[in-house]
Amino acid sequence: MNILEIFTTIVQIDSESGNEEKISVFIQNFLAQRNIEFSQEKEFQIIAKIPAKNKNISEIKKLMFCAHMDTVSPGKNIEIIIDKNGKITSSGNTILGADNKASLANMLLLIDKISKNEIENHHQLEFVFTTKEEIDEPAVYKLNIESLQSELGFIFDKANEENINTVVSVASSISDFTVELKGKGAHASTPERAINALEMLISFVSELKLGNCYPNSTLNIGVINGGEATNTVPSVIHLAGDFRSESPEYMKKIEEDLRRAQMKVLSAKKFKDANIDINIIIYCKGYTHNVNSPAFKNLEKIYSQLGYDGIKVLKTQSGSDASCFMNHRLNVIETFCLNDGCFEVHTVKEWTTIENLEKLQEIMQKIVKYW
């Protein structure tokens, strides 16, 4: 069994978010066949546990590896193409699914090696396989978190980074929001009887700064839908967007900006009978690692021992299950989000390489053996 075999096998098991049953069953069988203790969790998630094997370990550490089993779409009937340089892509009609199956495959390979006694010594390990990571309600929050003993976690889910020794030091908080701008419709020929929701939209957005609204902070309105017919003054427009910041202060400021824009529009005389509903949903809270902590220094050592130039730290504005483990809903496993060697993820051009898959295995083995 090698990494390419296991990777291509699981990539070909369709698992778009919300349809993870097949891959979950595959992994459960994989674990059962190797006599690995595991529990079935909510929403087809899995927690596998492996006791330490401590031939050469003085102190047993408790470490977690986590990967998500779901993919974005289009992720059905993925065909894998491997070129002569070892670059792996899909046929171009689907994503590749390397996000997060590059990591998933490596976790399975590691488990396989441990089960065959091919790894002489390792710490106590927990392997967590999550679902619905790619959508607004990641299932990780439904794990039986009490059963986890690990103090440190590793999630290889940071894509599009040139240096494979990249580690996220700061991840932004992300909040989703919806806005309903509710005026009053009327026939296009009698606009004076209407409260035009499009005019409300213009006023509302004019009060906001879209894009890079504060340092390392963004505000986006991604979806705009409204109006009933060509010949009707639009009565309702719906917006959906998100805002992101590494700073809790700016997160609060952006929320206040939205509320202020709401009040400003509604205070205008012509909108006095209108209504604006804003609904803000925390998608994930951000986190900041102390780059001088023993754990961060140890991570640096691990990569250095593998020949890398220490680690590259990176601030990110995208979410991962690491944000979930790091925030209040799933405290207190200090979890690192690490480069997964994948590129152009979430597109049909997604790619990785055999070399990168092998490097991940090397890094994972180094961690379990020598943390």
Added chain:
Amino acid sequence: MNILEIFTTIVQIDSESGNEEKISVFIQNFLAQRNIEFSQEKEFQIIAKIPAKNKNISEIKKLMFCAHMDTVSPGKNIEIIIDKNGKITSSGNTILGADNKASLANMLLLIDKISKNEIENHHQLEFVFTTKEEIDEPAVYKLNIESLQSELGFIFDKANEENINTVVSVASSISDFTVELKGKGAHASTPERAINALEMLISFVSELKLGNCYPNSTLNIGVINGGEATNTVPSVIHLAGDFRSESPEYMKKIEEDLRRAQMKVLSAKKFKDANIDINIIIYCKGYTHNVNSPAFKNLEKIYSQLGYDGIKVLKTQSGSDASCFMNHRLNVIETFCLNDGCFEVHTVKEWTTIENLEKLQEIMQKIVKYW
């Protein structure tokens, strides 16, 4: 046979725009059974012809009556409710379809009476039954117009007017338009890589005056749709709307305003790689009757003889088949759009009364006998 019988019969034949076959077949049978000469026209339309019967007519006039057979939706399985005062409504789940079946029923009743020799004298008559009047591409344009001989036309299709002796003197032109605002998407966390289509929308609309933009002229953007996902800067937004004016000059001005807004947005540095497509479609051209013309004066006389206080003239910004007959595509039948005694049309509260249905018959008979 009375007007209520024929009205309730045809109201119960579903005929939402694009599904007029059943009602067209019904009317063709109705005509055939009465030996009325008729031709089947494109899109289930019908032209029926009745020679003059001139016992008491010195000069034979050639007159057309026209009604559309289609209804807006929801117009399926209409249940009719008649209260003790003779008010006719649907059950409240559908439209009533009185638009335009109040007129249609009266035309059929008139034809029935003529076929039974119950009308002693009348002018030469053409009855035109059109389809798809309620949608953007009225089928009336596909009639074999050459076959029509009438010089004057009467279309009872102006609703929501208190006085049944209301006649449209000026009808606006209406043009529909669509706008595609095309920027460039990017992940919400990297807005600097995007050209935000929502920002283009704000700039574009800010250059326009929505609603009553010029005297007796309106501009409406009725439908606004765009964006791909909450976490993506929107790359494309689509707009659909219309503009209306009784003045060709203002119609031109509004079109120029749209083009100017387009150029203004695209001249901004941040939108230099963006694109805006505007597509303008003439829905109907307007018209203006000379209220001092012999025809208009004659109409006034007809209503006066029936006991009305002459006629009420009305400017309208809504379209009808009259606009089609009056404009270049179907010249040259001078066609009047008259009150149909119906209210709250295009809604599930639509209503008319038995009395109004009977008044329409009275007006129609007066026209065919004494124009």
